[in-house]
Amino acid sequence: MDQIVQNNPLLEETLRIRKASLAVIDLRTMKYLRTFGDPLAVTGWSGDDFQKGGVSFFMSKLPSKDYAGVEKMSALLNQYVPGADIASFKAFFDFRMVRPEGTSRRILHESSALKRDADGNILFLLGLISDISHLKRGDTQHLRLTDGKENLIYKVDSETGEYMRLELLSERELEIAKLVGQKISSHGIAQKLFLSTHTVNTHRQNMLRKMDMSDMMELISFLSTYQII
CATH class of the missing domain: 3.30.450.20 (PAS domain)
Structure with a gap:
């Protein structure tokens, strides 16, 4: 060394x-x-x-x-x-x-x-x-x-x-988490991924449930810190 x-x-x-x-x-x-x-x-x-x-x-x-x-x-x-x-x-x-x-x-x-x-x-x-x-x-x-x-x-x-x-996030959820981390809104993510805004928001709620966290800021900080995204 x-x-x-x-x-x-x-x-x-x-x-x-x-x-x-x-x-x-x-x-x-x-x-x-x-x-x-x-x-x-x-x-x-x-x-x-x-x-x-x-x-x-x-x-x-x-x-x-x-x-x-x-x-x-x-x-x-x-x-x-x-x-x-x-x-x-x-x-x-x-x-x-x-x-x-x-x-x-x-x-x-x-x-x-x-x-x-x-x-x-x-x-x-x-x-x-x-x-x-x-x-x-x-x-x-x-x-x-x-x-x-x-x-x-x-x-x-x-x-x-x-x-x-904890239940692992799906590939789609990780993709959405990365975009949330880039400060893109649910509407913007929906347009980018050809999804409905409702579907994006459902994925967001599922991610919080799986990681047992209360808000997206906490979730994105965790996923980034632990090099998951």
């Missing part, structure tokens, strides 16, 4: 512009081998803090009432990995992290497998984190698991760990 950074000097600057940080995690020792970007800006804690303290340091900075949710998402992830195509595996999940001054921020963690052993077990994980506090609020967490062939999306209660698997 050091060589990658040396050969690509824009990496650190790109991460800073995106207000994101990248880390390499050794799953055998549960240590952060290296961090890139500015984790201090994202989480309030420095790269040295994470490298010295490992994953246990990360866990210690979660609000206590979020433990159940994080543990449930970890369990769902561990159940998924053995049957997944690890080469294309990605996991997205969010959590709150307490900063040194006592405030908390909502963080999105995107993971992919960096190296595997001969049996297919993940040895090193690449993790990208970003602050999504301005996009997602409330006491629920989400987990998206994908290997390029399937998508699993879960909604998790942070305090109880209770979860529900």
